[in-house]
Amino acid sequence: MGHALLHLLSFTIVLALYLPIITLIVFSFTAARYPFFPVKSWSLKWYEALWKDQQFYEALTNSIIVSGLASVVATVLGFLAAYSLTRSTFRGRSALTGFMVIPLSVPLVLLALSLRVYFATFQVNFDLFTVFLGHMVYMVPLSILILRGRFQGFPWSHEEAAFDLGAGRIRTLFEIVLPWMMPAVVGSILLNFTFSFDEFIIAWFLTNFEITLPIKIWTDLLMNYDPKVNVIGTIVFLLSVSVAFLAMFSLRKGNQS
Numbered sequence: 001m002g003h004a005l006l007h008l009l010s011f012t013i014v015l016a017l018y019l020p021i022i023t024l025i026v027f028s029f030t031a032a033r034y035p036f037f038p039v040k041s042w043s044l045k046w047y048e049a050l051w052k053d054q055q056f057y058e059a060l061t062n063s064i065i066v067s068g069l070a071s072v073v074a075t076v077l078g079f080l081a082a083y084s085l086t087r088s089t090f091r092g093r094s095a096l097t098g099f100m101v102i103p104l105s106v107p108l109v110l111l112a113l114s115l116r117v118y119f120a121t122f123q124v125n126f127d128l129f130t131v132f133l134g135h136m137v138y139m140v141p142l143s144i145l146i147l148r149g150r151f152q153g154f155p156w157s158h159e160e161a162a163f164d165l166g167a168g169r170i171r172t173l174f175e176i177v178l179p180w181m182m183p184a185v186v187g188s189i190l191l192n193f194t195f196s197f198d199e200f201i202i203a204w205f206l207t208n209f210e211i212t213l214p215i216k217i218w219t220d221l222l223m224n225y226d227p228k229v230n231v232i233g234t235i236v237f238l239l240s241v242s243v244a245f246l247a248m249f250s251l252r253k254g255n256q257s
Helices: 002-027 045-051 054-087 093-100 108-121 128-151 156-164 169-198 201-206 213-223 228-256
Strands: none
Touching (some): 002 228, 045 228, 054 093, 054 169, 054 213, 093 128, 108 128, 108 201, 128 201, 156 169, 169 228, 201 213, 213 228
């Protein structure tokens, strides 16, 4: 009886968490312009309409470009920072590590506002590049946390053995350290991509005319409700969940190795 109640409670919590998303997906297949229950007719016309929406493709392309570049660059910088923080020993290392990951604890709206003011002070044009930089500020600390955890289990005797055999620092990094760290590196890239692809606040503050996909969803809702947002939301949700599962699989594989 106790197990049944526990399972029921777990199912209820999961259902409550995902019910809004399920509702969104359901309404993406309705023929009505405005969502309401009960659904009277089903249709794929909003998917067909989105297929012909050129602004959707532009926003999707922008999101993929920014997310792809930011996730890779942030992981590279996070990898180097995590390696240095783990391998080096100096006074204040813990304080420096904490200082480097502080952006993760700052509210996104405050982070976005400060970046907007900073770039405006130096008269930087607001475009996809500033969005890329804004995402980097948040994603590099995330990469450091992910990769530092993996580095703490690294068998440093392998690196020392490579040094004894005459390998240099760069060669050892690419041939010994990086292969062992690869599951965490892949996981970091995928998680960063998910964050950047879905992120709205920083992108909204740091761009003017080149919009990303979350901004398109917001403007379609704000200007005049467009049922295609249900389709876009469904696509973004499925893509994000798929990438997140791949990231978790990669990180879990790394922990088991």
